[in-house]
Amino acid sequence: MGTRVLILGGTTEARRLAERLAPRPDLDVTLSLAGRTNNPVPHPVPVRIGGFGGPGGLADHLKFERIDRLIDATHPYAAQMSANAAEAARLAGVPLLALRRPVWCPVAGDRWTEVADTCAATRALGEAPRRVFLALGRNEIAAFAAAPQHHYLVRSVDPVEPPLAVPSATYIQARGPFREADDRALLAAHAIDVVVSKNSGGDAAYGKIAAARTLGIAVILLRRPALPEVPAVETVDAAAAWLAHAGVSAARGV
Ligand SMILES: NC(=O)c1ccc[n+]([C@@H]2O[C@H](COP(=O)([O-])OP(=O)(O)OC[C@H]3O[C@@H](n4cnc5c(N)ncnc54)[C@H](OP(=O)(O)O)[C@@H]3O)[C@@H](O)[C@H]2O)c1
16 A cells, blocks of 8 residues: 555645656545635545544544645645644644745835735725725635725636625636736736735746736735744645655654
8 A cells, every 4th residue: 555645735736746646656645625616626636625623633534544644735825724734743643744835026026015914905905996906715805895995806716705895896707827918918908006916926826916017016915824834845846755755654654
């Protein structure tokens, strides 16, 4: 039997890592999704869906499923799950690696304002009506109802239900990755003058940031949440390398 690996997913990197590991005969890989989207993209390894019931529930799952290695490849803003993974790995005595994308850093021409959360982002929009692109998840936009003077363009994977309680909003359903040229066309077509975004890192969501820079549009960036201090890598290659000799070390019980 191969080394049993559980990937906590929901990101492009988690899917790419699963693609990388799936052909390896020495590994037995499962990927876990929270179940946030109605039609998750297909993965090349078995997928389980739904929460574990906190860190204790995840620790029980690790023991029951005899998981040898845990990889937290959740989104950098999934801070609760990352904290749970750290605690569960400790409780179950399972080695944990976090796969975390580096943050985007501003370059010449970027007009960024960094804020702590969506309430601060709402305040940072100011009093005067603006045309705002909310590049946030459908569960992250409720705070903007407090600033109904703005027009909002909302792009999400699944429909926003109920819609945002503001008089003027446009909804687009789309799943990334998004190319810079397409995002530039989108911002121009909707006469957007400010983008609100997480600092997700990676390529798949960077198009709107690059497009805003080209068009001279302001960006309000939500700062990353604090994440647990655990061994971490930034690339799928490095995460795969962590498992290079997993079969050997698992057999030795290290
Ligand atoms: N936050 C974002 O901006 C963002 C963006 C893109 C994708 N995602 C993905 O969407 C998922 C949920 O994000 P979130 O911000 O809601 O996370 P979160 O606030 O950190 O997690 C909330 C709860 O959802 C469950 N959960 C989260 N990720 C899970 C996973 N991979 N497998 C099983 N259960 C999971 C856990 O429930 P229990 O405590 O019951 O185990 C967790 O306590 C994550 O997998 C993340 O990678 C998030």
